[in-house]
Amino acid sequence: MSDVDADLIDHIRAASRLMVRELGFMQATVAATGYPPSAVHALLEIGAREAMTAVELSAFLGLEKSSVSRMIRKLIDAGELKEAASAGDGRLKRLLLTAKGRRTREAIEAYGQRQVTNALQQLTPAQRQKVAEGLGLYAEALEAHRLDAQTPDRTLARRP
Numbered sequence: 444m445s446d447v448d449a450d451l452i453d454h455i456r457a458a459s460r461l462m463v464r465e466l467g468f469m470q471a472t473v474a475a476t477g478y479p480p481s482a483v484h485a486l487l488e489i490g491a492r493e494a495m496t497a498v499e500l501s502a503f504l505g506l507e508k509s510s511v512s513r514m515i516r517k518l519i520d521a522g523e524l525k526e527a528a529s530a531g532d533g534r535l536k537r538l539l540l541t542a543k544g545r546r547t548r549e550a551i552e553a554y555g556q557r558q559v560t561n562a563l564q565q566l567t568p569a570q571r572q573k574v575a576e577g578l579g580l581y582a583e584a585l586e587a588h589r590l591d592a593q594t595p596d597r598t599l600a601r602r603p
Contacts, residue, residue, distance in 0.1 A: 474555065475554055482514050482517070485500060486523060486524075486540065486548050487552070489540055490548040493539070515538060521543075522541055
């Protein structure tokens, strides 16, 4: 079955649940914005890339296209996002932050910086490095598993 120790799995799951609670993801809104976690992540990711399509955002966030469409509509209505035709294909709409969206993103970034800084101040420099490395590895492993699970098994298609 698995070569990973059951106690280790339980410990990581408990720590993950605690992190989710401490980061505020159990609340209806996060990062002092009035927006749900998916909208906050959308603003961060669109801002980091300057523009994205709804399809790209959906794939990046791992959310259903219909959910992303509703969220985008709400963010446009709130004045956080705007749509612009793609230069290469006028049928594609790129999502961009408005001036209000850029201010909201800056506030989210500042909130996150304070949150992480306050937590890291509880640790020694060596522990801080351990946390950074461990979280990075764990997040990458979770993403790799999700992406592998989304890829159809090509070996079944090749069977006679």
